[in-house]
Amino acid sequence: MIDLIDIEKVYQTGKKSSFIALRGINLKVDKGEIFGVIGRSGAGKSTLLRSVNLLERPTGGTVIVGGDKLMALGEKQLQEKRKRIGMIFQHFNLLTTVTVRDNIAFPLRIAKISTNQMKARVDELLELVGLTEYQHHYPKQLSGGQKQRVGIARALANDPEVLLCDEATSALDPQTTEGILTLLREINRKMGITILLITHEMGVIRSVCDRVAVMDHGQIVESGTVLDVFLHPKNKITREFVSEVSDTFGSEAVGAYQVKGQMVRIHFRGDQTYEPVLYETVRRTNATFAILQGTVSKMKDVPYGQLIVELRGSDAEVNRIVEELGEQGLEVSRL
Ligand SMILES: Nc1ncnc2c1ncn2[C@@H]1O[C@H](COP(=O)(O)OP(=O)(O)OP(=O)(O)O)[C@@H](O)[C@H]1O
Numbered sequence: 001m002i003d004l005i006d007i008e009k010v011y012q013t014g015k016k017s018s019f020i021a022l023r024g025i026n027l028k029v030d031k032g033e034i035f036g037v038i039g040r041s042g043a044g045k046s047t048l049l050r051s052v053n054l055l056e057r058p059t060g061g062t063v064i065v066g067g068d069k070l071m072a073l074g075e076k077q078l079q080e081k082r083k084r085i086g087m088i089f090q091h092f093n094l095l096t097t098v099t100v101r102d103n104i105a106f107p108l109r110i111a112k113i114s115t116n117q118m119k120a121r122v123d124e125l126l127e128l129v130g131l132t133e134y135q136h137h138y139p140k141q142l143s144g145g146q147k148q149r150v151g152i153a154r155a156l157a158n159d160p161e162v163l164l165c166d167e168a169t170s171a172l173d174p175q176t177t178e179g180i181l182t183l184l185r186e187i188n189r190k191m192g193i194t195i196l197l198i199t200h201e202m203g204v205i206r207s208v209c210d211r212v213a214v215m216d217h218g219q220i221v222e223s224g225t226v227l228d229v230f231l232h233p234k235n236k237i238t239r240e241f242v243s244e245v246s247d248t249f250g251s252e253a254v255g256a257y258q259v260k261g262q263m264v265r266i267h268f269r270g271d272q273t274y275e276p277v278l279y280e281t282v283r284r285t286n287a288t289f290a291i292l293q294g295t296v297s298k299m300k301d302v303p304y305g306q307l308i309v310e311l312r313g314s315d316a317e318v319n320r321i322v323e324e325l326g327e328q329g330l331e332v333s334r335l
């Protein structure tokens with residue numbers, strides 16, 4: 001649905017000075033997925049996101065959205081295309097002097113649709129984001145979460161195929177963030193809208209995204225499914241992001257405990273998370289085990305668990321357990 005090929009963005013910062021904000025970005029977002037880009041401040045996330053609808057025109061590369069090469073379009077065609085690419089912002093960017101209803105109607109007015117159609121569409125959008133009761137309020141009378149709901153309704157007004165989210169929850173508290181993320185997932189699922197979001201919070205990536213790319217200094221340094229990137233972060237900056245969400249841990253979590261047997265870390269994913277795989281496997285030997293640390297969590301809808309376990313038995317038994325767990329599709333690493 002979105003295909004960014006060799007994107008480069010050079011900002012002219014002075015007569016003779018320039019700054020390379022994006023270099024050699026290649027990114028493919030499939031139809032219907034929620035794709036997240038994470039990076040520190042200044043990494044180039046907003047520049048990248050704004051390249052997708054050409055709010056920021058790349059200085060090199062190709063931007064393809066829904067099969068159209070955007071940089072080749074004329075001004076009028078680009079205007080039309082942009083209607084199909086919704087966008088929401090960290091600070092909402094609402095019109096402060098008009099009501100919720102009129103904010104949502106704004107893009108429809110520009111699209112010059114009939115009054116009746118407009119009314120019906122706005123009613124539908126108000127319902128979708130749960131703001132029917134607030135339709136005659138002004139933005140200043142709303143909470144942050146409600147303002148973002150207005151932003152989302154406005155972005156969806158023209159029935160876009162893609163929704164771009166620039167730090168959509170960064171100004172919100174954790175609970176409100178959860179509400180907005182739930183709404184984004186619903187929109188993605190029910191309407192099939194492809195979502196590309198950028199954030200500096202790994203928690204956001206974990207709770208809504210299917211795939212993630214990690215950005216640093218204008219480049220993508222790592223990408224993959226959220227589960228893979230979480231469980232096997234390769235880049236230093238990715239590891240830092242992952243460690244910011246507290247339920248991942250290393251052997252240091254065991255502290256001063258004197259380990260007698262072989263300590264292993266086991267990753268479970270999907271339905272395995274809830275099966276007694278470990279118990280059943282160890283039971284077939286004379287070994288025993290002690291759980292030193294454990295957690296079960298979810299990446300979007302996929303449950304996963306991590307356990308740090310001490311296997312107590314002969315080397316042969318421990319080897320056999322590690323091997324058999326591997327054969328059953330679990331990831332086991334010796335610590
Ligand atoms: N118009 C501009 N002219 C010159 N440099 C710019 C311009 N816009 C952005 N930059 C620079 O490009 C780099 C990337 O900026 P960008 O806004 O894309 O980062 P970001 O990852 O979105 O950061 P944040 O998390 O703080 O929003 C920064 O170093 C920024 O200073």
Ligand SMILES: [Mg+2]
Nearest residue numbers: 045046047167
């Ligand atoms: Mg930004």
